Amino acid sequence: MYATQAEILGRTDIPSPGRAEAYIRQHRFDQPTLVIDAGEVVARFHALRAGLGRAAIHYAVKANPAPELVARLAAEGCRFDAASRAEIELCLGAGAAPSEISFGNTIKRASDIAFAHAAGITLFAADAEEEIDKLAEHAPGAEVYIRVLASAPEADWPLSRKFGCAPEKAGPLMARALRAGLRPVGLSFHVGSQTRRASMWGPVLDDVARLWHALRAEGFDLDLLNIGGGFPAGYGEPVEAPAAYAAQVMAQVDARFGNVRRLMAEPGRGLVAEAGAIAAEVVLVSQKSDTDAYRWVYLDIGKFSGLAETMDEAIRYPLVTERDHEPTGPCILAGPSCDSVDVLYEKRPVQLPLGLRAGDRVVIRNTGAYTSTYASVGFNGFPPLDVLVI
Amino acid sequence: MYATQAEILGRTDIPSPGRAEAYIRQHRFDQPTLVIDAGEVVARFHALRAGLGRAAIHYAVKANPAPELVARLAAEGCRFDAASRAEIELCLGAGAAPSEISFGNTIKRASDIAFAHAAGITLFAADAEEEIDKLAEHAPGAEVYIRVLASAPEADWPLSRKFGCAPEKAGPLMARALRAGLRPVGLSFHVGSQTRRASMWGPVLDDVARLWHALRAEGFDLDLLNIGGGFPAGYGEPVEAPAAYAAQVMAQVDARFGNVRRLMAEPGRGLVAEAGAIAAEVVLVSQKSDTDAYRWVYLDIGKFSGLAETMDEAIRYPLVTERDHEPTGPCILAGPSCDSVDVLYEKRPVQLPLGLRAGDRVVIRNTGAYTSTYASVGFNGFPPLDVLVI
Structure with missing residues (x-):
């Protein structure tokens, strides 16, 4: 049914017009309508997986939360990154297990944390003292990874400073988490949306790896690295093919981090845009x-x-x-x-x-x-x- | 029940905290909630009406289409400016007569024009040949006013060129409307959102009045002037009180246009924001x-x-x-x-x-x-x- 890995690795772009566009040509619509080809999304999931190797893919649901799409991805073994209570409910309803969902928003309502904890979610992001305290109170014992500020200066959209803490705060936040009974398991970052070339990840990975090794040297038992999103979609300008791009990113990760026990990535746009x-x-x-x-x-x-x-x-x-x-x-x-x-x-x-x-x-x-x-x-x-x- | 005209004309600002804020203080909410005081909106309607005199107020529904609010305004004798089929349906459902609703969007789907015509709407805006042709086909015999480009350079948001045609096109568009069996009845313009001082209307009114008199001299039987919106709301910086502001605008209109048979204004923000x-x-x-x-x-x-x-x-x-x-x-x-x-x-x-x-x-x-x-x-x-x- 699916393209072979060689076929996937070899493709340079999505054939155009794709199925969605063909469907539009054959039908009439009363109002603006987005047609999305779930088969194409699944093919991209497998292409990215081929390139990412042992890194688990957590689809960033916010990119397109159509329930049928989430269900198709869940059936293929995809995991999920949720931004809110409603997204968690959507993923659970689509057949994902709580262990396959991370609550990746660093800005969570206390009541949403409590909901997620009750639903069995065990993995949360944080970048601030107050968020650690909320997690300790409403999701006692949970795993937490610290999001740090990092952005490839060349990304189409270098993210603002909205998410993540300065690297020097990661250690103190992990210590605070430990004291509060949480399990600080690792780090996350976001290289920037639409990071068009895999080589652009290098400087960011350098920074995060330096922090990673320093924290381990301080005695933190890190075993989770979340490399976030940034996987590009084509909008007319050339981008690298998904599998080859992902493989290059992973090679850079492996070279800097060595044998990390748990790796995860959060593609959104890269899976669904095209x-x-x-x-x-x-x-x-x-x-x-x-x-x-x-x-x-x-x-x-x-x-x-x-x-x-x-x-x-x-x-x-x-x-x-x-x-x-x-x-x-x-x-x-x-x-x-x-x-x-x-x-x-x-x-x-x-x-x-x-x-x-x-x-x-x-x-x-x-x-x-x-x-x-x-x-x-x-x-x-x-x-x-x-x-x-x- | 309502404030006297003297009270209305004399007020310089809305007391703060208003009823909406007091309501918020007394209640808890599960999610972000806009509380809006219909009585305050009605009071502002009457204040503006006191200042606008014989100009009919067409509330720009898009500013806040809460059905209860539209119904309250309809009951007070307010008219409406609708941007779409859904807004027309809303106004009709709230008790407005078709003759009290203008379809003021210059960008209308043909099917929405046909719907409006069937519903009894007789007054439409246009700023382009193709729009005139669509109106002639789907709302035969309707009244149309031409929106012209005009913007006070001092407005907080001088509008872009998105709406309106250059003044020299107004005559040809009216001639085209006449030939197509429509009734070209007048002009409209928009001075710019948040036009904070009434004196800022002067230069725009000068331009539109020049065009108005030229068109009449050409033989067009204009009897409708729509002065649009731009009535400011306070966001912390001082704005003139609604009635006094409106009265100053109308004095400037009267001085330039003389005895126009039908005048209308389309406040939105100025009625509901505060x-x-x-x-x-x-x-x-x-x-x-x-x-x-x-x-x-x-x-x-x-x-x-x-x-x-x-x-x-x-x-x-x-x-x-x-x-x-x-x-x-x-x-x-x-x-x-x-x-x-x-x-x-x-x-x-x-x-x-x-x-x-x-x-x-x-x-x-x-x-x-x-x-x-x-x-x-x-x-x-x-x-x-x-x-x-x-």
């Missing part, structure tokens, strides 16, 4: 004045109904129309809401067919990650993005 | 390193669960805690999600009590507008903002 496509529609094409060089193209989906990651034009989703064989011209692309912030691409306009008009379909590629749950409940009365798992 | 407060909770307080000058304070609500308008730190909501009598220090304020973008105030940190800790309540003031419907359906598994109309 497996999804959104069926959208042109609502209006206009020219603001007769002398304007650009047209404005308004879609039925925008920043508030699923495309929040166009913020600052960071991610540029490839667009496909049925007129792509016709001559094109530059367009400013915007969403349908009465909000002037709801403009998708303006600084760098997109090329779209000159004949494009209201009612035309637009397929927005590689939208499987961070779209469906970013959608607002009903801004301007527009419904949230529909999701269809095929 | 009538709402959010009950939130501290989830974690941490310090990234022992030498950091700032603490990080993480709330159970963030950019993706209602506070999207903190984008670029544009709006700074006043925060109230139960420790406000204690010494304070600077904090970076962030939401609870595993997303590094979910930071509310970082460039300009907020002063919060040094004793603040997980579980403490934080009231976020003046959050009645553009919060509840901006909330995502469940990013990271966190529920959307709860709304309670009192």
Whole structure:
């Protein structure tokens, strides 16, 4: 059923159009709809697993929590990284065992910690004294790993300082955890979203390995290294193939950390982004004045109904129309809401067919990650993005 | 029951804490909850009406579409500006007559135009040829006003060019509407969100009045001027009182336009923002390193669960805690999600009590507008903002 490892390692990109896009071409939709190909996600899971070797994959559920998708991944042996009580419930409902779920958010409500503990979750992240104290009170005896600040300066989105503590705090936090009856088992970090080349992990791994060995020298019995996410998805620019990328990351990890007993990784975007496509529609094409060089193209989906990651034009989703064989011209692309912030691409306009008009379909590629749950409940009365798992 | 006009005209600000905040103090909430005082909204409606005189108020439903609120306003004689089919259905369900609802979004799906026409809506906005054509086909004979580009350069958020056409296109669009059997009745514009002083309307009104008189001289029988929104809400910085502000705007309108038969205004934020407060909770307080000058304070609500308008730190909501009598220090304020973008105030940190800790309540003031419907359906598994109309 599945591609052989050689086939997986050898693939350089997802064939395009994929199944999701083919499905969109064959159907009509009343409203913007994300179609996601679960088979493609599973194939990527196996490709990443082939590259990651003995590191356990904890899918970052927040990237796309469609229940059918989580269930398919659980059936394949995938583990999960949950950000909240609702995500834990989702994973449990999809068939994951509590031992396969980590509660990886460093910012947890006390009541959610208590819920997770009661549900049998035993592995938690923390990066602050107060979080350690909450864990000790509401999940006594739990395993905790300390998230440290680290980011590849070259990542498309170096993460802010929101998550993680300075390296010098890791030891004191572990000591506090021990005193409070918790089990400080290791470290985690996040290299940065969309870390496009495996070689970009090097400097971050250097820093974390230095800390790891120092803590062990201090006597902390570390046996868990969580390398987080950062596995890239293609958005039109070239990225390395999943298995080869993951294998290169692991080689760098092994060279620095030696024989770590438990390794885990938390891919999200890298598993689902390219497996999804959104069926959208042109609502209006206009020219603001007769002398304007650009047209404005308004879609039925925008920043508030699923495309929040166009913020600052960071991610540029490839667009496909049925007129792509016709001559094109530059367009400013915007969403349908009465909000002037709801403009998708303006600084760098997109090329779209000159004949494009209201009612035309637009397929927005590689939208499987961070779209469906970013959608607002009903801004301007527009419904949230529909999701269809095929 | 209601304040007299003198009382309304004389008030300079909403008493603080208002009823919503008092309600929050007296109750406990399981999750972030917006409490909005319908009586306060009604009082502001009457204050604005006192100032606007014969201009009809069309509440911009998108600012806060809580059904109870829309019904209260409908009962008071308020009219409505709808952005979508769902908002039209909401207004009709709340008791508004079709003649009291304008479909003010310039970007409308053809099927939504047909729905509105069938429901009896007769007044539509447009700013492009294709929109005129869609209206002619799906709402034959309807009244249409042309939205023109105009923005006060001093507004807190001068709107982008997303809405409206260049002034020189208004005439050709009206001619096209006439030829297509529509009734081009007038003009609309938007001065810019949060136009804090009434005097800032002057330059925009100059431009629109010049166009208005030119179009009339060309023979267009204009009888509707829609002055849009822009009525400010207070977020800690001083704004003029609603009635006095509106009266000053209308004096400027009258001076430039003379005796316009139909005037309308579309306040949204100005009606609801200050009538709402959010009950939130501290989830974690941490310090990234022992030498950091700032603490990080993480709330159970963030950019993706209602506070999207903190984008670029544009709006700074006043925060109230139960420790406000204690010494304070600077904090970076962030939401609870595993997303590094979910930071509310970082460039300009907020002063919060040094004793603040997980579980403490934080009231976020003046959050009645553009919060509840901006909330995502469940990013990271966190529920959307709860709304309670009192």
